[in-house]
Amino acid sequence: MSAIDTLVGLLAGRIDAASLAPRDWDGVISVARAEAMLATLAHHLREADLPPPVAALFADQRAAAQVAKDQALWEAEMARRALAPEGIEFVLLKGTAYAAGGLPCSAGRQIGDLDILVLAHDIRRAENELLEAGWEWVKSDPYDDFYYREHMHELPPLIHKARDRMIDVHHTILPKTHRVTPDALALVGDAVTTASGFAILNREDMACHCAAHMLADGDLQGGLRNLWDFHFLTRDFAAADTGFWGRLDARADLHGLRGAVHRAARLARDLYGAELPSGWDRQDARDVWYRRRLLARDDWGRPTNFMLQQAFYIRSHWMRMPPTMLAKHLWTKWRKR
Template sequence: MNEVPRFVPDAGLLPWALAQPGALPALPLPRWELLLRQARSAGLHGRLAQRLQARGLLEAVPEAPRAHLEAALLLARAQHEEIRREARHLRRALAPLSLPLVLLKGAAYVLAELPAAQGRLFSDTDVLVPLARLAEVEFQLQAHGWRLDPDISAYDQHYYRAWMHELPPMTHQRRFTTVDVHHALLPRTARRHPDTAKLLAAARPTALAGVRVLAPADMVLHAMTHLLRNEEFSHGLRDLSDIDSLLRHFGAEGDFWPALLARARELDLARELHYGLRAARRLLDTPVPEATLRGAAQAAPGPALQPLMDALWARALRCPHPDTRLPLTGAALFLLYLRAHALRMPPGMLLRHAWTKTRLLWRERPAAAGR
């Protein structure tokens, strides 16, 4: 069993625990309390529990923290079973369209039985469909009990349907499960548009007939794109941990790394690959070949911007617990929020959107105050 180092900084406790689960049974109880708070805030308590269980160490954990870890494992198992059931329901709903059900993110990890699924906690199912079939998909889902939020405004409906890469979330009326229907990786208003047809054509089958997931390189690139172009990072460390797990798993195949570089260039996601590999290497010590890092760095920003982006990712992609915050974390999150919206739409459209949302918010405030 590994020994606990004399000093692990509070800010690095959770990444250290995920990387060195063999040392955790010897962790003092006060440190366990902090570790569990951090893991829960990051949505990683299930993954932490699974890594201990996989090594036969869960029973060696002190009783009080072990109870929390066992509860996280039970929750993860229940959610995974729900995802498998939901995949069957979705497959049945879309069967008349002769479309394979292509799952994304956490649901894909579960159905593909990837290490990234182990202990993974999540709340919805993401699917990818062709834009040309989007209306048919929505009709079929509605016919099988999924509905849009009745309180969604007409403006937000327009925002999703005219500009974004997905429909508004749909919730099943009996099971209360949520599905996010995507037709692309990036919004229609973004400057770059990775070809969805290429992603769907390369999708691979799972053990559940009629259900597919993205090819390995595409799965990694989607995870990086979703994380690094997002406007909020409450699950930033969890999503980076997903990427770390995917890279460690797929990277065991020798031809994966050249294929990842080539696919990033083909889909115009080379900058996302550079940032993703660099962050995973720096923050989680993900093993990435030097040749791959050099190849990805061809899409790096200029020498003045790279240190700034490193500083921003170092603050955003860490455990969100207050004990782990670095100085200027609030400023970093705000800058990345602005960056995400700037990448999402042109400046003029962004200003109009911000003005419209502000007016709608102020219009709704008096009504909400009177309830």
């Protein structure tokens, strides 16, 4: 069995950690690192029977993830101190939101940049306040800057000059030019507040955003981690609220994300063993390509299946922008190489 299959099997609970030969861990650790899931795996196997060197490495990963989580929440606090005095409300997204909400999927989850969502009419003010509070532009070229402002769902990334941490300020969750236009006003309007006082998306919107981020806005790089988020989020939400799947359906319809959300649910079932209600538990012949893309990694952690990766890369651009714009964009990018 390949290392990536073993990783997924361990996460799904299909494979018992004690059944692995010591050297099987080489590949599992490498692919988990490549998928930014080593600390997630370390949390998942906290109680498992592991070879001592693996147990020690996993303990390191859990401790490091705790520090990283505290640092990410501190960044959120810094953003609040910059924006709250001006009355600019923002909603935390992705990893930082899961951590702020104390959600189980945040255990060991790698958090990269701070992602926040503000109302579109607040975005210029948010930008100014952040610049005054010490964030600055990551050096980029004028075309990229123009492209972000004109067509994207977020400002060009800002980095804090003292803390060296990036912030992505979004005004919606998919590019403006994308074929699908989620209801950004509803996302912000229906956000909920955590015990620590941060706004995060409500349960259904959080699942919608997770699916959109994975399946509608990228080439599935890091997809296994996003799928794990989706699996854990929906599993826990459904356990706490029997009407969750029905409400998720309705909310996905509102945002135009029904296809992405259903596909994410099926992939979570196929890879991580998620249990789905009847209306969701279907088959789709195209899912096989997604599964292959998600598992395209060899035992040394290297990406494999180059053609399939390219296909998903092209697909991500195809969804993001109309054909003439895509042609223009690729032409500009190519000339800059």
